[in-house]
Amino acid sequence: MSRLPTLITPELQERYTPVGRIVALVGCAVSIAAPFLPWAWSGDALDNMTIAGYPSPLQMIALVLAAIIGGLLIASWLIKPDRLPWRIGWIRGAKAGTFWLLLYIALILVSIAVELGGLVNVVYGGWIALVGAVLVFGGTRFLVPERQPTLASAVAKPWIEILAIVALMAVALFGTAFALNHDDGGSFVSFLAAAGGFIAILFRTGVMSWLTGVSERHRKVLILAAFVVAFLFPFTQNGSDANMSIATQILIFAATAMGLNMVVGLAGLLDLGYVAFLGAGAFTAAVLSRSAFSTVNFHPPFIVVVLISGCVAATLGLLIGSPTLRVSGDYLAIVTLAFGEIFRITMINLDGQAGPNLTNGSNGIPAIPDLSILGFDFGKPHVVFGITLGRFSNYFFLLLFLLALVILVFVRLNASRIGRGWVAIREDERAAEAMGVNVFGLKLFAFAGGAFLAGVAGSVKAHVDVSVTPDQYVFLTSAFLLAAIVLGGMGTVLGVLVGSVLLNLLPEKLRFVADYRLLLFGLLLIIMMRFRPEGLVANQRRQLEFHEEDEELVERVQEELDETGEMREATR
Structure with a gap:
């Protein structure tokens, strides 16, 4: 899998890891405090970010994302790898989340500037949030990520796994309803960036691999939960x-x-x-x-x-x-x-x-x-x-x-x-x-x-x-x-299903850039073909076809296949 070049060498990471962790934690604290400050001069932009002490829903999303990143950084510092039966990508998840946090806050500030007529309408709370996101992003660049997580083979009690499926479906339902109920284009795009951050954290920490295993073990429960969520969706729209x-x-x-x-x-x-x-x-x-x-x-x-x-x-x-x-x-x-x-x-x-x-x-x-x-x-x-x-x-x-x-x-x-x-x-x-x-x-x-x-x-x-x-x-x-x-x-x-949702939902929510929708769509496809040609949700066969040179991916897929085979043998 292709990776972007970096100026931070492994030697610099090892030398400045303590400093990077402190800078990242300070940035998390700033990012958590910033939503309690006003970000916009007028309430006409996004969802009214003008009241100090009362974060708007979009500000709360930034707070939650920053809190999760901070929790991952603290866990990587305090929890020793040998104390857990499986490897968890604490730092991997934090590094992935910081990029999306920075993108999320940047999109919000740009939306405020566009909707109110200039960056002058972004007040001090927004700039503090941006500084916090930059500190988190820069600090985590000096942290050395762990080995690939192995949560795919983790098995919990059946009721816990079923509860995880129900929780995941509930989050998907309310997240979809929240996104659709925002007619403002800037709010919708910013929410997509935040959702990308949460999904990236799940993937990089290994939680998504565990959920995949849970879905395989409880396929009928997953299908039933997905159907129930889809069935309940119209009841979240208030007759609209x-x-x-x-x-x-x-x-x-x-x-x-x-x-x-x-x-x-x-x-x-x-x-x-x-x-x-x-x-x-x-x-x-x-x-x-x-x-x-x-x-x-x-x-x-x-x-x-x-x-x-x-x-x-x-x-x-x-x-x-x-x-x-x-x-x-x-x-x-x-x-x-x-x-x-x-x-x-x-x-x-x-x-x-x-x-x-x-x-x-x-x-x-x-x-x-x-x-x-x-x-x-x-x-x-x-x-x-x-x-x-x-x-x-x-x-x-x-x-x-x-x-x-x-x-x-x-x-x-x-x-x-x-x-x-x-x-x-x-x-x-x-x-x-x-x-x-x-x-x-x-x-x-x-x-x-x-x-x-x-x-x-x-x-x-x-x-x-x-x-x-x-x-x-x-x-x-x-x-x-x-x-x-x-x-x-x-x-x-x-x-x-994911592709259908994106290609039908994005044009409807991006009407504020109606003249450039096809251009943005073309750029999206170019980026996808460059960095993930197998698609957003690809099976392992096609993933290996497009990334044969990625030794880490080949080893991870082989480990997952071996673990899946062992679990099937154990359940016979």
Whole structure:
């Protein structure tokens, strides 16, 4: 793994470790005290940082982050490594957290300056917080980090591990609700930096490795907790449809990306026209709906519409895949890109003039009515436990159920012989064919299966969006779907979910830089490809593929594999 060059040599670290620890602890004390001072001249910036003695929520986050870093530094000083059965990365975690603390405070000060019209509006408390963060960051540079943590093999009592999963899910729920309820762009970006700091500390101390092991031992509890957290999310929005509309689009995007992940992440087929399958499902559902602009007089129940939409998209996948999957690499990418454009133009031409009147051409099919399943009207608000759930909250629950089914299909296929065949094709197509793998058949199945999942997602999207037009399904959407998989981590479920959330949430919260959103997105991808090409949430195989030269990573992964094997043997 590539590392940034440093001017602080090991000799300097060893010589100035005591001084560095003192400087870092002083910086932590300053950073903890600074939130009790005013940071901004006016309360119009961020969340009102003008009152002395009463920290705002964003100031409290800085205080907590600084307190955690200080606790790690004190623990590394007082607790001897031989007193614990496992190695914990006290200094590693502190060093990782200091960077994010400095970034967090710097972003807050910049936001205050931008929103109030200059750095003159940053008062003394903000500058003291910045000085404290600089002291912490500089002091920890002289501390020598410990060996790699070994918490991955730590096993606690089952009730403690289950409690840890519940606590983690609760933090994720309230953290997400807190972030979404901040419409201010500066607050949102600053919160992301703070969240990055907490996550970096978990990784560098080894706690995340322990949580990974806990998740493996209590997989059913983790899945249940995640589902409960997602189910409770609409109840944290006080009946607001603003954030729930974003949440529904994220779930639609994630369900669609999961199908593309089957094609790209597992089978290794580069598809740049995948949005056509999503559009096929949406147009099929729109045509079969009871809209006044529908062009056919056939309106089956919604469950039938979902199946028809998926089958139509899968048929298109078979039609485009049969003649084109004989090619691979760049040629396949060009063919699928052309197919995406052909689909959009075809939908425009089905207007009754250039072709049969099926989609109303570029006008599409508007006024698609809301779903009504078993007497439940998704378009009307409902009161549950005294909380009003609006239209998008209703669709959120339906999409949550749909996403659960899509993930189940993906996971089961990935663990089957079919999934192993896809991975073999992705790694080396010729070797897989020589070993008897039906390369063309599995490729075609991946294409059709991924198209089916996209068509199912599109059938719900048509009712959520109320209207369907050809201009909604352009190449840029395919590019974003592919970017979500690459950014999150190809071949993984959690990676696709993370990538989908980031690529849908960030544009909505960064409207204050609307002219530069694509530029920032491009820079983010460049940084990711440079420092973490395997994605944010990558499996060990792909991580080793991209970082074969990193001996420390290879040794750590080998240790984790050995420890996992020993735990499995012990539990038999």
